[in-house]
Amino acid sequence: MPTTLDALPPGKTARIIRIDAPGRWRNRLLQMGFTPGSLVRVVANHGVGPIIVSSMGITIAIGRGIARRILVEPL
Amino acid sequence: MAGENEERVIHVAVVGQPNVGKSTLFNVLTGRNVHVANWPGVTVEKHEGYRRHRGRLLHFVDLPGIYGFSASTLEELIARNYILSGGADVVLVLVDSLAPERTMYLALQTLEITPRVVIAFTKSDIAHSHGIHIHHDAIARRLGVPVIPVSAVKEMGIEELLDAIIDVAEGRAGRREPLRIDYRELEPYVREAEKLVSKTRLAERLPARWIAVRLLEGDDNLEELLRREGAEDVVKAIHSMRIDIENIFRTRPEELFSRKRFQYLYSIVSPAVVRVETGVRERSERIDRLFSHPVAGPVLSTMILLAVFLTVFTINTGFPLNILLHEAGMPGAAEWVEEHSLGAYLEEGVDALIDAANASLPEGFIRDIVAGGIIPGVGAVLIFLPLIILVAFFLAVLEDAGLAPRIALSLHPILSRIGVSGHAVFPITLSLGCNVPGVMAARATPSARERIRLAMTLPFIPCQARLVVILAVASALRGIEGLLIVILAYIVAFLVFAGVNKILYMLEEEREEPELLLELPPLHRPSAKVVWWLTWDAAKHFLAKAGSIIFLLSILIWFIVSYTPGLSPAASPRDSIAAAVARVFAPLLAPIGLEGDPAWITAFALLIGFVAKEAVIGALTIATGKPSAAEAIRSMGLGDAQVAALTIFTTLYVPCLATLAVIYQETRSLKIALTTIAVMMSVAYVSMILAYLLFTII
Structure with a gap:
């Protein structure tokens, strides 16, 4: 069942389906390799504040507002 | 050659x-x-x-x-x-x-x-x-x-x-043609677009296939270039191809293209990269979880930044260690810390130079400008240099170790309440040392509006020059009250910084929620070489940008204090241009009960502080003829409430001219620079009166 990135617990891996964040952030995410189809693993998610995810060897902190607009399929 | x-x-x-x-x-x-x-x-x-x-x-x-x-x-x-x-x-x-x-x-x-x-x-x-x-x-x-x-x-x-x-x-190695990435199911579109593009003049300068791919991904800049040469039809045709792609694949074209590019990339890199689990990642992720914790994260980050600043403050001015030692019943140790601070040494050096100049040069204009303008000017720059180097050094360590972005992410939730993102942490931290590099660092903030808000509000953060003045003014109060007023000044400054940011944010139409997107590079032990380079670059930057401004302004101060409005040498600072201007502004200090000599002398000091904040002390001592700021203030007969009110005003009023110059440079807007002055002056004036009333009641 698809959900949004901010709803995933730490340790969970998911596949990105769609990124609906505003243009500037979407562009940056795409360039960092967070493209639809790629796998992300949640490193930290405390329910408030930025969440931390990693994908292909890099770790990034994503503001909750952006994470809420990333649609993912949990694996 | x-x-x-x-x-x-x-x-x-x-x-x-x-x-x-x-x-x-x-x-x-x-x-x-x-x-x-x-x-x-x-x-x-x-x-x-x-x-x-x-x-x-x-x-x-x-x-x-x-x-x-x-x-x-x-x-x-x-x-x-x-x-x-x-x-x-x-x-x-x-x-x-x-x-x-x-x-x-x-x-x-x-x-x-x-x-x-x-x-x-x-x-x-x-x-x-x-x-x-x-x-x-x-x-x-x-x-x-x-x-x-x-x-x-x-x-x-x-x-x-x-x-x-x-x-x-020299053509002995490398490719002959640009790389052609196989975009698979998107290839028919790419080839079609390439055919259209290759007829344009733009394709004579740039690779047609690259233009085609970029246009399919959506590229305003290239579209504009094509429109300018009259190839509107090409732009339109590729626009409808984009709509086609989105309808067929149910995904935005730019997402499809980066996905294909990454797939191609993985097909090359994956067979060539082997990863072995080393435990480094596990450790690093535990630290990341800690920094992103809603309570532990901000506490940890604040402690790191506080430790950095207390160390820098103590090395630079002896504060707050001196007062703590004093209160702990060790006045000897307190004095030692004060006397052996970097600031004290530098001041002694500059004073010795001035004495030497006065002793060796013949009386006259040359001696006046060297001993009264140039040496204090160079001195003012030099006095700030070690501070800038110290702050830059500690921040370089945090940056090279990879801690900096983690601190930014941990403070993001708190900062977003006042409308700025975690990216603002370092401009704020730098500003505690000197506002000039602080405002310059706001550049790295992704949101343009946030950048402007920061440029306008960072000058509220008390820099070390203001700390020196606050300390001197507060020294007119004895013991722990002096320390309390200093802490109060910092609290007020941060509250005002937060409040004004919030107001500016709320005033914006179409507010965007402060957002954060930060890469967290692997943590590692900082390299001495890299830390030294980062530190030295910051110092050079300061010398080049602020140094020249501070130097020129010091000579300006000398001029307005040494000459009468009729442009003849002033016999005493009381007859100078600065004093004349100060008398015009003196009535503004009536609400805190100042009039006559204390009013114009204070106005005179504050006026000079506009040029460079630390000059307030010098101005007070020159105008009263007393050896220290504390004695100058006592000689004017100021009460505790007045001292407190002036401390608050000094902390908040107008950015120094160097900061103002940088605000203008960074925003390229005279309007923003002038608005900053207006906002700071009014906030400082109101806070001063409030502080006076509050302390009179107590």
Whole structure:
């Protein structure tokens, strides 16, 4: 069942389906390799504040507002 | 130089994503003979440097750190235009050995534009300890360009890299054509678009296939260029292809293209990269979880920053250790700390120089300007330099260790309540030292509106110059009350900073929620060399930008204090231009019960403080003829409430002229600079009256 990135617990891996964040952030995410189809693993998610995810060897902190607009399929 | 004319010059553009270690490698390649300027018309810095190798002169141009060439940011556009202009014989792309998949993306995008590429894998000395093994030759074979592992810190692979650059420049190695990425099911669209594009004049300058792909991804800049040459039909045709793609694949074209590009990238990199679990990642992730914890994160970060500042403050002025020692019943130790602070030593040195000048030069204009203007001017710059170096040093350690972005992310939730993002942490931290580098650091904030709000409000953060004044004024109060007033000044300053930010944020139409998107590079032990470079760059920056302003202003102070409004030498500061102006403003201090001599002397000191905040003390002592600020204040008969009110006013009123100059430089708007003065003056004035009333009641 698809959900949004901010709803995933730490340790969970998911596949990105769609990124609906505003243009500037979407562009940056795409360039960092967070493209639809790629796998992300949640490193930290405390329910408030930025969440931390990693994908292909890099770790990034994503503001909750952006994470809420990333649609993912949990694996 | 006759030899230079025969020497072949090879122009090398250096590109890389943020955090790949570009500036470190750039320093090694150019031997730190770097010329810094701005790119034409913008405040993005351009670094250039030279290196001789095998009889050639290599000219390196450091392009801004970017993630790609989408031209959606100023930095991307600058880098892209430079490469497209053909000004570089070779483009050197840096790839991070610790994140090869993600950072190779830029190399791939570069190869789509030009075949004259050399790829360097940075940090190759620590890749193994992170369990990453890269088969560089396999990648070189697949891409057809040299791939060289290097380490800037250990200076490994530099010779090989320089050789490869020369080989590509002289046609002995590398590709002949740009890279053609197979976009699979999107290929029919690419070929169709390429056919349309190749008829335009733009395609005579730039690779047609690259233009086609970029237009399909959506590129305002290229569309504009085509419209200008009258190729509106091409733009329209490709627009409808984009709609087609989105309808068929149910995904935005730009997402499809980056996905295909990454798939192609993985097909090259994955077979060439082996990862072994080393436990480094596990440890690093535990730290990341801690920093992102809603309570532990901000506490930890605040403690780190507080520790840095208390150390810097103590080394620089002796405060707050001196007062703590004093209160602990160790006045001897307190005095020792004060006397052995950097600030005290420098002040002594400057005073000795002034005495020497007074003793050795014959009486007259020359002596006056040297002893009264030039030496104090140079001194004012020198007094700030160690402070700037200390702050820069600690921040460089945090940055090189990889802690800086983690601190930013942990404080993001708190900062977003006042409308700014976690990116604002470092401008704020730097501002505690000096507002000038603080305002300059706000550049790195992604949101343009947030940047302007920060530029306008950062001057509320008390810098060390203001700390010196606050301490001097507070020293008129005895013991613990003095310490309390200093703490109060900081609390008020931060509350005002927060409040004004929040108000400016709420005033914006179409407010955007402060957002954060930060890469967290692997944590590692900072390298002494890199820390030293970062520190020295900050110091140089300060000397070049603020140094000249502070120096000139010190001479201006000397002039307005030494001359009468009739432009003849003033017999006493009471007859000077500054005193005359101060008398006009003196009535404004009536609400806090000041009139007569104390009123104009205070106004005089504050007026001079507009030029440079620390000069307030000097102005007080000059105008009253007393040896210290505390005695000057006591001699004017000011009460505790008045001292408190003035402390608050000094903390909050107008940015110094150097900061004002930087606000103007960064925002390129006189309106913003003037609004900043107006906001600060009114906030400071109201706070001063409130503080006076509050303390009178108590």
